[in-house]
Amino acid sequence: MAIHALTMLGRWDDRSLTSAEIADSLASNPVLVRRILGNLRDAGLVWSTEGRGGGWTLARSPREITLHDAFTAVEEGPVLSRHAHPPSEACAIGRHMEALLEKEFRAAEQAMEERLSRTTIAHLVQEAVTRERELSER
Amino acid sequence: MAIHALTMLGRWDDRSLTSAEIADSLASNPVLVRRILGNLRDAGLVWSTEGRGGGWTLARSPREITLHDAFTAVEEGPVLSRHAHPPSEACAIGRHMEALLEKEFRAAEQAMEERLSRTTIAHLVQEAVTRERELSER
DNA sequence: CGAACTGTAACTACAACAGTGGCAGTTCTG
DNA sequence: CAGAACTGCCACTGTTGTAGTTACAGTTCG
DSSP: OHHHHHHHHHHOSSSOBOHHHHHHHHTSOHHHHHHHHHHHHHTTSEEEEOSTTOEEEESSOGGGOBHHHHHHHHOOSOSSOOOSSOOOTTSTTHHHHHHHHHHHHHHHHHHHHHHHTTOBHHHHHHHHHHHHHHHHTO | OHHHHHHHHHHOSSSOBOHHHHHHHHTSOHHHHHHHHHHHHHTTSEEEEOSTTOEEEESSOGGGOBHHHHHHHHOOSOSSOOOSSOOOTTSTTHHHHHHHHHHHHHHHHHHHHHHHTTOBHHHHHHHHHHHHHHHHTO
């Protein structure tokens, strides 16, 4: 939802969008959209202006916002689930599994994040516009 | 939990472990362990034998079981969450977001999986044994 | 037979999350 | 100034996923 909203904002860099407009495109709820955009604002990705005529705009160029930026702004916990609680200290394997898994999982998660950071909102906007044009040309 | 269990099984390739023994190391429950190991068995990673003296063993060498194998055996859905429901077809952006996100997210998930597939259970066993020896040498 | 296992269903408890209504505060416009 | 159009935020519901637990049937070995 965050990436969808950012892409919509990147589509029109002149005017701002309201949470209701974005919620329409998401077939979702304005309050939900404001919650998510609130996270993006805290992360410095978007601006919001209150009152009549207010709404949301990107805080910087779509070319300078990556999918990884959106991801970290919205998602907090790790993607790969760790032990629900520490394993037994009495087991020779259990003693080390948490640290071992943490190392491997962090490496895997970073590989994913690295790939996410290669795509920007501008890429998505361009691709969506291209696909839209192809549709209208038939 | 799956990786933890596989690592324990890889530690002793001669004898089998019971779900109770593995649950002890996990500070968890035998039934839970059997559920997870059941998935691993369905994926062809482990064997189980019923009855007295029964238990679990690796179905192939620890060097031929990767963290990615364990991951796919246990985890079903995608790691990166998609739209909860399709976006609006009326929106020029919304029409393409699902396909666009699917492409990007699959690429990111595959980067993570590729990294997971680089580490085997044998690696974890070796690392755990090494760390254990370092502890005992002090 | 009885002990020690797996296999599985049914249940509880809890946390995460999409969605919703309500309302206070802010800003522009007539 | 009054009202319309916004954001910000809280409290609540309903659903889903998941760790954990109890219970019990089936299997194997001594």
